[in-house]
Amino acid sequence: MAIAELQELEREAVMPTYARLPVEFVRGEGTRLWDSDGNEYLDLLSGISVTQIGHSHPRWVAAVLEQAGRLAHVSNLFYSEPGMQLARRLAERSLGGKVFLCNSGAEASECAIKLARRQRPGGGFVVVEGGFHGRTMGALSATPQESKQAPFAPLVPGFRAVPRDDPEARGAAVDERTAAVILEPVQGESGVHALPAEVLEAARAACDERGALLVFDEVQCGMGRTGTLWAWQGAGVRPDAMTLAKGLGGG
Numbered sequence: 501m502a503i504a505e506l507q508e509l510e511r512e513a514v515m516p517t518y519a520r521l522p523v524e525f526v527r528g529e530g531t532r533l534w535d536s537d538g539n540e541y542l543d544l545l546s547g548i549s550v551t552q553i554g555h556s557h558p559r560w561v562a563a564v565l566e567q568a569g570r571l572a573h574v575s576n577l578f579y580s581e582p583g584m585q586l587a588r589r590l591a592e593r594s595l596g597g598k599v600f601l602c603n604s605g606a607e608a609s610e611c612a613i614k615l616a617r618r619q620r621p622g623g624g625f626v627v628v629e630g631g632f633h634g635r636t637m638g639a640l641s642a643t644p645q646e647s648k649q650a651p652f653a654p655l656v657p658g659f660r661a662v663p664r665d666d667p668e669a670r671g672a673a674v675d676e677r678t679a680a681v682i683l684e685p686v687q688g689e690s691g692v693h694a695l696p697a698e699v700l701e702a703a704r705a706a707c708d709e710r711g712a713l714l715v716f717d718e719v720q721c722g723m724g725r726t727g728t729l730w731a732w733q734g735a736g737v738r739p740d741a742m743t744l745a746k747g748l749g750g751g
């Protein structure tokens with residue numbers, strides 16, 4: 501299909517929520533992509549931090565094909581080994597404890613919000629300006645960006661945003677009614693903003709002092725993106741919980 505035809509099809513059948521560039525990709529291999537005119541590209545975007553191991557790595561392809569040919573879905577009412585193994589490997593290489601498996605980064609944010617509410621019923625949340633945690637109503641409420649939030653108001657109450665580079669504001673915002681501080685160690689959606697180590701340390705200290713959870717959103721900056729498996733390992737500040745998605749599935 502020519503690009504004009506794809507655009508026509510999009511106008512006809514797809515909700516207009518994304519502004520696409522007029523390029524159709526048809527093949528990928530490692531760091532390279534090819535469009536429908538045969539042009540080759542070096543992929544510096546990685547599907548917004550998704551194709552962390554490159555496109556169509558043969559071992560990834562083999563694993564996906566093998567599982568798809570063996571068994572697709574059995575619900576959470578029964579056992580299937582790969583999910584259990586994945587959970588154990590993730591826990592062993594991150595924070596210990598237990599893993600909640602779900603379908604997207606936004607859902608991981610929802611789970612983190614609910615986890616924190618469980619341990620401090622009725623508690624509020626402190627988030628950081630410029631942060632992004634997903635587009636479902638809870639995750640969007642934790643995403644203090646006017647352009648994304650305004651069309652869907654009213655949002656879930658209880659979220660308070662503090663400036664990105666101000667450890668003192670963060671400390672002051674955390675109190676005995678705070679369930680969690682939620683932040684990306686490296687903000688990805690608003691640019692590339694690595695939060696200074698002292699900002700992360702101040703958040704850790706404020707949470708410890710007030711009994712709140714420190715939750716790191718590693719959906720975009722995790723899975724080896726910063727040189728360590730998790731971005732917080734580079735900063736030396738350990739969260740109580742972390743969220744993953746994107747690069748975890750490799751595509």
Ligand SMILES: *Cc1c(COP(=O)(O)O)cnc(C)c1O
Pocket residue numbers: 603604605606607609632633634635684688689717718719720721745746
């Ligand atoms: C993309 C992203 C999310 C949401 O993930 P989805 O899988 O798109 O729902 C959450 N947090 C960060 C930092 C992201 O980059």
